[in-house]
Amino acid sequence: MGKRATGWRLESFRAMAVERLRRCMHIGRLCEELGVSPSTLRKWRKQKESRHEQEPAGAERPGETLDEQNRRLKQALAEKVLEVDFLQGALQQIEARRRQNTASGARASTPRSGE
DSSP states (O other): OOOOOTTOOHHHHHHHHHHHHHHOSOHHHHHHHHTOOHHHHHHHHHHHHHHHHHSOSSSSOTTOOHHHHHHHHHHHHHHHHHHHHHHHHHHHHHHHHHHHHHHHTOOOSSOOTTO
C-alpha cells in the first residue's frame, strides 16, 4: 500500500476518501492510491453515514456566531482547496505517464475520453 499524502488532517482525509469512494468504480485501486485497506474505507463510510443521519439538515448550527461560522467555512474551503490540489497532482501524473507511454509507442494505460 502507498503512503497517505502528508499535510492532511485525519478527518479531512477521511472525508475526502469517503467522497471518492462514493464516485469510485474500482475500490482496490482507490485503496492502493490512498494507502488504506478496503475494510478501513468501508468503516469510514459507515461512520460518516451514521454521523450524517445525526446532524441537522441546515448549514448553520444553532448558537453559532458569525465568527465561528466564518472560521468553519474558511476551514472547509481550505480543505477543498487541498483536495483540488491533490487531484490536480494525480491528474498531472497520469498525463505524464500517458505522454511517456505514447512517446515509447506503448498503448496508454488510460484511454482518453472520446477515443
